[in-house]
Amino acid sequence: MIHLDHVNKRYPGKREALTDLSLELPDGEMAFLTGHSGAGKSTLLKLIALIERVTRGTLLINNVNLGSLPKRRVPWLRRQMGIVFQNHQLLYDRTVFDNVALPLVIAGYRSGDLRRRTRAALDKVGLLDKERQMPITLSGGEQQRVGIARAVVHRPPLLLADEPTGNLDPALSREIMELFVQFNQVGVTVLVATHDIALTEAFGLPVLSLANGRLVRDDFRGVDDGTAA
Amino acid sequence: MARRPERRQSQQRRRKPQRAEKRGRGARVGPRLGAWLQEHPRAALGSLGRMWRNPVASAMTVAVIAVALALPGALWILLKNAQDATGGWDSGARISVYLEPGLDQAAVERAAERIAARDDVVVVERISADQALDEFRSLSGFDQALEALDRNPLPAVVVVQPAGLKERSPSALGDIAGQLQGIDGVDRARIDLEWVERLYALLGLIERGVTLLALLLAAGVLLIVGNTIRLDILNRRDEIEVIKLIGARDAFIRRPFLYGGLLYGLFGALLAWLLLALGRALLAGPAARLAAAYGSHFRLDGLSGDETGLLLLAGAGLGLLGSWLAVGRHLRAIEPG
Numbered sequence: 001m002i003h004l005d006h007v008n009k010r011y012p013g014k015r016e017a018l019t020d021l022s023l024e025l026p027d028g029e030m031a032f033l034t035g036h037s038g039a040g041k042s043t044l045l046k047l048i049a050l051i052e053r054v055t056r057g058t059l060l061i062n063n064v065n066l067g068s069l070p071k072r073r074v075p076w077l078r079r080q081m082g083i084v085f086q087n088h089q090l091l092y093d094r095t096v097f098d099n100v101a102l103p104l105v106i107a108g109y110r111s112g113d114l115r116r117r118t119r120a121a122l123d124k125v126g127l128l129d130k131e132r133q134m135p136i137t138l139s140g141g142e143q144q145r146v147g148i149a150r151a152v153v154h155r156p157p158l159l160l161a162d163e164p165t166g167n168l169d170p171a172l173s174r175e176i177m178e179l180f181v182q183f184n185q186v187g188v189t190v191l192v193a194t195h196d197i198a199l200t201e202a203f204g205l206p207v208l209s210l211a212n213g214r215l216v217r218d219d220f221r222g223v224d225d226g227t228a229a
Numbered sequence: 230m231a232r233r234p235e236r237r238q239s240q241q242r243r244r245k246p247q248r249a250e251k252r253g254r255g256a257r258v259g260p261r262l263g264a265w266l267q268e269h270p271r272a273a274l275g276s277l278g279r280m281w282r283n284p285v286a287s288a289m290t291v292a293v294i295a296v297a298l299a300l301p302g303a304l305w306i307l308l309k310n311a312q313d314a315t316g317g318w319d320s321g322a323r324i325s326v327y328l329e330p331g332l333d334q335a336a337v338e339r340a341a342e343r344i345a346a347r348d349d350v351v352v353v354e355r356i357s358a359d360q361a362l363d364e365f366r367s368l369s370g371f372d373q374a375l376e377a378l379d380r381n382p383l384p385a386v387v388v389v390q391p392a393g394l395k396e397r398s399p400s401a402l403g404d405i406a407g408q409l410q411g412i413d414g415v416d417r418a419r420i421d422l423e424w425v426e427r428l429y430a431l432l433g434l435i436e437r438g439v440t441l442l443a444l445l446l447a448a449g450v451l452l453i454v455g456n457t458i459r460l461d462i463l464n465r466r467d468e469i470e471v472i473k474l475i476g477a478r479d480a481f482i483r484r485p486f487l488y489g490g491l492l493y494g495l496f497g498a499l500l501a502w503l504l505l506a507l508g509r510a511l512l513a514g515p516a517a518r519l520a521a522a523y524g525s526h527f528r529l530d531g532l533s534g535d536e537t538g539l540l541l542l543a544g545a546g547l548g549l550l551g552s553w554l555a556v557g558r559h560l561r562a563i564e565p566g
Contacts, residue, residue, distance in 0.1 A: 075473070075478045078473075078474065079476035091468050105268075
């Protein structure tokens with residue numbers, strides 16, 4: 001699903017954020033992306049979500065080369081993935097339902113279909129009873145679950161999460177991670193960036209670890225050079 | 230070149246996780262028209278809702294647009310009414326063709342025939358030199374003085390009227406008069422209603438002025454709408470970033486702003502129409518009294534159906550264009566990152 005081949009990313013006027021990164025996240029797998037802040041986790045997710053472009057090397061998402069993807073095809077690619085953000089990125093001027101329905105509205109679903117799918121996604125994250133509320137009235141954990149419902153409502157084959165549990169207590173974090181595991185069990189490829197080592201160990205899932213822009217641990221290839229924190 | 234394979238993959242990808250599920254006839258089945266029919270009302274309603282939720286700001290924008298549209302509209306109505314009111318006056322326009330004094334009877338006849346032979350004028354009256362002298366004598370009271378003259382100093386006159394409507398415009402009248410003066414035996418052709426010509430020149434000047442003013446104010450409407458939409462875009466910057474991240478196409482993001490501009494323009498035009506109707510209602514009474522005092526049946530006209538349509542179209546068009554200009558410039562600058 002995600003394939004990186006000798007990828008470099010350099011921001012103008014700064015040091016290299018990613019150096020010679022090669023990794024592979026196979027279809028239907030779930031992995032944690034770990035590393036200190038500044039290790040390059042966010043940069044990697046930005047490259048995958050096409051917020052940033054690769055400086056050198058090849059990045060394929062489901063065999064689509066992002067390096068040669070024209071700008072006007074970017075929305076199409078982004079609709080193939082769901083993204084969960086640390087700060088939820090909800091729209092606070094509309095209801096929970098409208099937030100979750102947004103990807104379906106963008107994709108042009110009709111009202112009946114849209115309502116059914118949105119409610120199914122809300123049901124999945126346990127917020128069906130709050131669909132008419134405004135996001136600001138929800139707790140942090142609930143807001144994050146709204147964000148997750150929005151990321152999966154259009155059933156993307158790839159789910160990305162950037163520090164989805166960053167602001168949550170351990171019990172809530174576990175709940176959220178379990179949601180991701182459930183999506184993975186129905187065939188969604190999931191990549192979760194987190195610095196919460198305890199959480200990753202508790203789930204026992206493959207880990208990809210970055211340090212200073214390099215891959216230092218890759219459970220898919222059995223590489224662990226021991227410098228990972 | 231990379232497009233084709235990508236598309237094929239996307240279809241495979243879409244199908245795979247959803248294979249088990251029954252696909253309803255919604256969503257992507259025949260999606261183009263269905264989505265279009267759904268997305269446009271959605272975007273329009275969304276824009277309307279946003280205006281409704283910011284009533285003060287929206288009302289002010291609409292009011293400014295209304296004033297900018299009502300001003301040239303009012304001048305246009307004024308001009309139209311002035312033209313209507315003076316429309317009957319030039320139908321009485323006549324040209325007095327003075328023949329050279331002292332022509333003999335045969336020469337007078339020849340000149341008169343040549344004038345009568347023209348298509349563009351109709352001879353209304355012929356006044357011979359003798360008739361003219363009689364008339365002058367009876368009206369002026371210079372009997373004795375005229376007795377002292379040894380011959381008639383007055384010329385024969387042929388009074389003509391423009392034959393058709395199109396010869397009635399001031400410029401056509403001037404042309405005809407010029408041509409009449411070229412006829413043998415004609416001394417001078419004088420348009421009797423030169424002041425009509427001056428009035429029309431004045432109205433022409435005002436019309437040009439109204440056109441220029443309308444263009445200026447149209448540019449003003451563009452700027453007002455453009456600026457409103459620009460502020461709207463900046464206010465919703467975060468929202469736009471999120472929607473782009475979720476995979477919205479540019480057209481999808483653009484649409485509510487374009488509808489917003491269109492609605493601002495349309496509502497502005499509607500309000501302008503109301504202002505004009507109100508102004509006309511307030512002026513109708515005094516105008517009727519003025520007309521009655523002059524014994525005229527003149528009635529103050531408002532905008533016709535066509536003109537109302539044009540006003541609304543202009544408002545909506547200017548709003549759409551203004552937001553288009555703003556959207557093109559500012560949306561591109563917003564990228565998630």
